[in-house]
Amino acid sequence: MQIEKSEKRMGQGKSALPAWFWAIPLALLLGVALMIVFAPEERTLGSGIRSVYLHVGLIWTGLFGFAMTAVLGIGVLLTEKRPWQHWFALVSWVALGFYAAGIFMSMVASADNWGAVFLQEPRMAASLNGLAVATIVLVLGSWQPWPRLRGAMAASIIFVLLWLNLRAELVLHPPNPIANSNATPIQLTFLLVTLLFILLATWLVWLLHDRTA
Numbered sequence: 001m002q003i004e005k006s007e008k009r010m011g012q013g014k015s016a017l018p019a020w021f022w023a024i025p026l027a028l029l030l031g032v033a034l035m036i037v038f039a040p041e042e043r044t045l046g047s048g049i050r051s052v053y054l055h056v057g058l059i060w061t062g063l064f065g066f067a068m069t070a071v072l073g074i075g076v077l078l079t080e081k082r083p084w085q086h087w088f089a090l091v092s093w094v095a096l097g098f099y100a101a102g103i104f105m106s107m108v109a110s111a112d113n114w115g116a117v118f119l120q121e122p123r124m125a126a127s128l129n130g131l132a133v134a135t136i137v138l139v140l141g142s143w144q145p146w147p148r149l150r151g152a153m154a155a156s157i158i159f160v161l162l163w164l165n166l167r168a169e170l171v172l173h174p175p176n177p178i179a180n181s182n183a184t185p186i187q188l189t190f191l192l193v194t195l196l197f198i199l200l201a202t203w204l205v206w207l208l209h210d211r212t213a
Helices: 002-013 019-038 049-079 082-114 122-143 147-155 157-167 184-212
Strands: none
Touching: 019 049, 019 184, 049 082, 049 147, 049 157, 049 184, 082 122, 082 147, 082 184, 122 147, 122 157, 147 157
């Protein structure tokens, strides 16, 4: 009798997510795919810009996530409240995942447009170093028991990433694709792809929240 009651309580602990919730990532990924297929080509790169669209969208989504991590980390530093800690942890790891995916797509774009992956290219090296720093900071932070220190550590990630990338010399890597492009359709494509990835990251954070709350 006690076992049956316990199983019943466990079954009622979490409500099943509605079907439309699972349709969201499919719709977002379909939107990204359609954007890439019908996106305008660039005069120099031609169709090679398609992999660049993905690279930029993923990287910027990761950076946006780390910016939100900084805001939440400062909240943890100042208040040490559990809701801040909960959302801070979810957002930081999702941001890391998208940033890592953006670096992988950078390698794909490099091979696609330059014929090889140049790990010593300054911007690529800066991105890899930033990924290593972010991973180490989040792992070390998860091992120590002081939430305020954990919040301060993770809040620093976005500043480290920006510093590493801004000081890196542009050798093969092009300048900012939106600010320096003269083609409005290309600029809009970069923005829309990034927006779709940010929405996908938001969905993933909410899913993790539902599974861990």
